[in-house]
Amino acid sequence: MKIVEVPVPSPRAGEVVIQTEAIGVGGVDAVIRRGTLGALGPSMPQDGLVPGSEVAGTITAVGEGVEASWLDRRVWAFTGVSGGYAEHVVARIENVTPLPTDLAAVDAVTLGSAAPVAHFALRQAYFTRGEAVLVRGAAGSIGIAAVEIAARAGARVVAVTTSSAERGERLMEYGATHVLDRAGNSLRGHEPAGFDVIVDIVGGPALPAFLTRLVPNGRLVLVGLVAGPPPADFGSVLLSRFQRSVSVATFSLDTVPRADVARVRADQFDAAARGDLSAVVHAVLPLEAAADAHRRMDAGDVFGRVVLTP
Structure with missing residues (x-):
């Protein structure tokens, strides 16, 4: 470069x-x-x-x-x-x-793509108040936004995976209640029994193991492939849990009408200017x-x- x-x-x-x-x-x-x-x-x-x-x-x-x-x-x-x-x-x-007049340009580019992805990924997962949510790979801008949005929307549990307990402590400032390592083992607090929703920014070879953390009717939404694609046979894990009705979806902001994305982004910029959303x-x-x-x-x-x- x-x-x-x-x-x-x-x-x-x-x-x-x-x-x-x-x-x-x-x-x-x-x-x-x-x-x-x-x-x-x-x-x-x-x-x-x-x-x-x-x-x-x-x-x-x-x-x-x-x-x-x-x-x-x-x-x-x-x-x-x-x-x-x-x-x-x-x-x-x-x-x-x-x-907005009161929003710094630096904050705008921190939230402008990431926060709408987090918002619409939770919508794609049909997240509702009182559910348990896991954000996999939560230390990036999408992950932090997903944690904060889920917590403010009334998630019962907001768990995160991250590389260290120290990062987990920081994520708890934005609404995380449980911290897991990248393999899904508890770093802080008791290990949740399972999750209604997983927002996955990581993908990669460990994705199938997280499918086993979904409760009946649980939904995993894959929004990134930071660790590369999952194994080609990851669908076998879904089939092995057929009677639990778990599901996997991919999500791209490209599938949301531009007017809807622009409306949500503008609302999020206003929230950030008020101090209600963190950049x-x-x-x-x-x-x-x-x-x-x-x-x-x-x-x-x-x-x-x-x-x-x-």
Whole structure:
């Protein structure tokens, strides 16, 4: 990864140009960088790729069909699966959400993608008040949001898996009641008997073991593959528990109507500005330190979101 100079982009019809204030560094950026996007989407060319998918900043130019009133507005934007690590980026106007006056750009890119994923993943799982929820891989921005949203919505138990008791202590500040290690063994508090809902950001070879933690009619929703895909035969675990009616679903925000996502994101930004939703920032680094941000993610040292600033 290296810094290069390129021309400031010009917007096409339906697009805006944003001068960035903050750039989110997500786990999917690292997966794309490695060329291992795999089941999460199409392969990306490595040569000349500009990583990054979410930014916050000020609109400096609008394309044909975009109202001039958008000029000079502070916004969050999704740039696609690439293009975000830059001082100026282009986004489709339908992928732009205005920012509340009191919300910092750094907080916006910490929540803008992660919090809607957490919200809609819990909806995909048909989560209801009083149920027991496990968030697997809870130290990232999606996981922290899922913990906080489930707790505030009245989950009876909010358990988390994480790499250490220390991280578990931090997650309890956001609503976790039980802390498990990555294998599912208790690090703090008694080990819950089972879970109605598992929000899984990890996937990987250990996923089948977590299927056995679902109570009858339990639902696991897979929202990420940080540890890679599950074993090809993981469905045999489901079949072995046929009479318990457990289920597995995948979830991508791409399947939710954009208007619904934008509405929820705007509500979450307002909640964050009021202090009712937490934006957990691990570190703010200059844009030229993007490679260091990725090294930190690869090392598993990140709690929350790493943010770049131009």
